[in-house]
Amino acid sequence: MVTLLGGGSIKTYFKWAVIAIAVVVAYGGVLLGVIKIFSFNEKSVEVTSTTVQFKDNPTKEQLAVINVDFNSEDKINQSEVSSKADIYNTIHQMANTKIIAEDGQIWGLKAMTKTRVESVQNAVKDLGIEDERIIQMLDRWAKQDFSQCVEEHNYIWSKYLGGTIGKAIKLR
Structure with missing residues (x-):
């Protein structure tokens, strides 16, 4: 098993990276929805x-x-x-x-x-x-x-x- 800086494994870093990306995408979707609701043309x-x-x-x-x-x-x-x-x-x-x-x-x-x-x-x-x-x-x-x-x-x-x-x- 490969350990990285701080003692974590690649698997752990990968898991946290996926979670971080999912959170960013979710917040982006909410933000776009709010913008669409409040921008009236x-x-x-x-x-x-x-x-x-x-x-x-x-x-x-x-x-x-x-x-x-x-x-x-x-x-x-x-x-x-x-x-x-x-x-x-x-x-x-x-x-x-x-x-x-x-x-x-x-x-x-x-x-x-x-x-x-x-x-x-x-x-x-x-x-x-x-x-x-x-x-x-x-x-x-x-x-x-x-x-x-x-x-x-x-x-x-x-x-x-x-x-x-x-x-x-x-x-x-």
Whole structure:
């Protein structure tokens, strides 16, 4: 067995070198993740959603979701439409992009896009939701008619979500 300076073997030094490299790689991955989370570039906004509550002044990221073009490419997470509760929540968060709340509080945003509206419409059919107001609401949204979003928001918010904070009072 070969011993090195300090009395340790090559095997021991190799083991510690591997551990040190693994720690450096792990810290680097965490650092890159943190940088990605905190570096927001409006030109590279991926149309998704945000569930962060805001009052009165939305952030740049929230405004990017609110102001997204209806025909933008969108990636829908299947969990947004996998159950009736998910559908009601998704509809509510989509409506949130079009309204102003009486107390200034909005809880959750999902971009109002053609892809998301169609995905929710399909899920409503698949799950057998027969609420005519929801079906008509989604039909209007598919035609980019958001003129009734205050009433539509408040309907979903109160009937299905037990809303107490964030009642819509006007369109954005």
